[in-house]
Amino acid sequence: MTGADASALAIAAAVRARRVTAREVTAAALERIAQRDPALNCFTHVRGAAALDEAARIDERVAAGQDAGPLAGVPFAVKNLFDIAGVTTLAGSMIFAERPPATRDATAVAALRRAGAVLIGALNMDEFAFGFTCENAHHGPTRNPHDPSRVPGGSSGGSAAAVAAGLVPITLGSDTNGSIRVPAAFCGIFGLKPTYGRVSRAGVALFAGSLDHVGPFARSVSDLAAAYDAIQGPDPTDPVCSDAPVVPCAPHVGREIEGLRLAVAVGHFARNATAEALAAVTPVARALRVTRHIELPEPHRARAAAMVITAAEGANLHLADLKSRAKDFDPTTRDRFLAGALVPASLYAQAQRFRAWYRARVAEMFQEIDVIIAPTTPWVAPLIGAPRLATVDGAEVVARAHSGVFTQPLSFIGLPVISVPVRVPGLLPLGVQLIAAPFREPVLFRVAARLEADGIVAAPVA
């Protein structure tokens, strides 16, 4: 139960049964981090003694016969844009490093701790979440555990790499345009971007509030469901958090999928990518016996509108610092934030209106379909320091931005998506998105669990 491959649920069961202590599990996680993280650079802060003390308190509860929670003694870590009481929230920047420590945990962090999980530390990311590579100029690049010469994806790159390497079984990240799903795919693990507003963002540094989501990473569907169930639900301190009743997803893991209407996305989602990335969909569709195809309306415009909203809202959030100390931004985000500050208001408003139109059209499609299947990324993890431009499917694209070509049209309207890991022998990991209508996460867990049970998707420690 102290090994890198131990699942969160197995750890929790063992801790509750006193077959292992939370302190032993935490100490083992800290040792793995000490061994591997100098090369991977997932963590920007490790709690060390504080985490061991926290674990000891879990053990005390178990010894006293108290309920230590469904995630008792499970080590977890969070992208460094989540507030951790007593730790400065960096959001990948050096500007925020000057701020005082957070006075309380983000709602999602507090929820995992209430469930008995032990917070190990904070994880690297693209500055202010504006990127898909986790090549952070201030804190160094995080490296992909499957190939350290490659990026882990971003912006939640540290979160994905830490789980892929088995440093911790569960992490949290955020996703505005693909920042959970892209790194989950590149690192070969499971990542859930829940419905917009289903998980509180209170205590999370925003990037583009219209599109920001919080969600978990894990190496199994059951662990992903356990983490999600711990953090989902209403929160009056997040103005966009939904009051909709909570539907636990763990009970849906293992349920039958017969009767679900499944379709593979074509058009935009069947081009703009390498052949190998598109081919990742094939084993998933075959295993699920999907014969139906579906074409989303105007997904390329949805992606374009997401880019405009993201840049404009992100620039507005950081406008004071852009005016007074632009030199302190990461060079990879500075030019894009500055450009966002120059976007005319009418173009931003039009993008928001298009979002409403697109939401209505896609909602009509979900009257006929339960789950849509699409590739997560257009390619495997790029090399660290890759050139700015790349050619794919006969077109020249901005390489870093293009990693989100399949994720942006979905987060744009807040749809819940699980990226499941697909391995093809001889290739780096790829991901496939399972996409549902808002608040239908349970069907995604049913489908993901079936794929996992059939051996189509898996996330062994890298």
Add this chain to the structure above:
Amino acid sequence: MAPVRVTEADVERLAAVVGVPIHPAEIPAVATALGVLLNAAQLVSEFPLSDDVEAAPVFRP
């Protein structure tokens, strides 16, 4: 529609209007980034929307 072209002079003028000082060395990169954004915005704007399509920001008075 023809692609939007953003010159360095465009960036300098816009930045002055908005009040965002941009270091001269950054102007070319910002022009490139703004060109990407404005071409994305054009892709959105050229799609016709009826007047009854209203944005959906969350604001509960």
